[in-house]
Amino acid sequence: MDVHDRIGALAAWIVTRPARRWFFDRADVREVDFPSEDGLLLRGWFADVPGARGTVVLGHGYRDDRRQLAAMIPALAVLGLRALLIDFRAHGRSAGSRITIGVEEARDVRASLAWARKLSGPASYLGFSMGAAAYLLCREEAHCAVIDSPYDTLEHAIEVRGRFVRASASLVDAFRRAKRARTEVTIEQIHPIAAVPTLARPTLFVFARGDRWIGPEVRGRYQAALSPSCEYTEVDGPHDGHFDAGWIVRVARFLEAHAT
Numbered sequence: 096m097d098v099h100d101r102i103g104a105l106a107a108w109i110v111t112r113p114a115r116r117w118f119f120d121r122a123d124v125r126e127v128d129f130p131s132e133d134g135l136l137l138r139g140w141f142a143d144v145p146g147a148r149g150t151v152v153l154g155h156g157y158r159d160d161r162r163q164l165a166a167m168i169p170a171l172a173v174l175g176l177r178a179l180l181i182d183f184r185a186h187g188r189s190a191g192s193r194i195t196i197g198v199e200e201a202r203d204v205r206a207s208l209a210w211a212r213k214l215s216g217p218a219s220y221l222g223f224s225m226g227a228a229a230y231l232l233c234r235e236e237a238h239c240a241v242i243d244s245p246y247d248t249l250e251h252a253i254e255v256r257g258r259f260v261r262a263s264a265s266l267v268d269a270f271r272r273a274k275r276a277r278t279e280v281t282i283e284q285i286h287p288i289a290a291v292p293t294l295a296r297p298t299l300f301v302f303a304r305g306d307r308w309i310g311p312e313v314r315g316r317y318q319a320a321l322s323p324s325c326e327y328t329e330v331d332g333p334h335d336g337h338f339d340a341g342w343i344v345r346v347a348r349f350l351e352a353h354a355t
Contacts, residue, residue, distance in 0.1 A: 101173060101351055123168060124142045124180075125143075126138065126139075131184060131202045132203075135189070136189065137181055137183075137184065138181075138189050139180050140161055140178075140179075141177070142171070142172065142180075143177055147175055147215070147216060149176050149218070149355045150178070151177070151178055151179070151219045151220065151350065152181065152211050152237070153179065153181070153221045153222070154181060154204060154226025155180075155223060155226050156223045157194070157225040159186065160182050160188075163335075165180060167343065170343050170346075175355070176219075176355070183229070196225055197232050197246075198229075200225065200232075201230075204229050205235050208235065217239075219350060219353070220237035220239075222242055224243070224246075224334070227242040227243050227244060227287075228245040228246055231245055232287050234290060236294065239299075240296065240299070241299045241349060241350065242298060243301040244303060244334060245287050246308070246309065246313070247288040247317065249283075249286075253282065288317060288320055291321060292320050296324060298322075299327075299328065299346070301330060301345070302328075302330075303333060305331065305334075305336075314329070326349070
């Protein structure tokens, strides 16, 4: 099939899929595990495709797990792409005792891409929220990438969430100190957006207009930072509620063009 046939097949699948079921068949995946860069054991699902043309690593958001992006498995299969869905450290069934909101999870991104590169065809990446920030922080590019709703700086992300829960400035500062002590991370130095101007591989940035965490000012900063290899789009919906049929088609079109 050529590109138009594959996109047409994907659109037909979206339109005709059963209304009672918007997920995937567990029989289509197998459990996998492999070590992250520091030896911590990561677990996930691997969905193979006969005659696959490449592999896409899918990285979920904060306090979620591999299931968050599993609706992409059938869409990727239509495009002839395998899917590797990981549980980041301290999420799902992976090992780990602390979450660092993208900092140490960057090790997991690099390890997952290394695992995917052992297979035939290119290794690409699709990450959401923390999974998107972890990709930018890992400073290693996939063949192509879809980066959905990353925070710009960890400090700003914490401030925004503090405002929404009406936490006092002193409480937010106390959280920063506790976070630094627990994770050995200096929050003020974590800037995923700093990687954007240096991106050399095709990269699609996706943001939701109704995202209360990633507001217009952050989206504007990302637009201003884009390198020539980047694309930018906005979709309707909230932070983690915009993975609809239109989103799947937009992401699939980009991967069809660049992931093989």
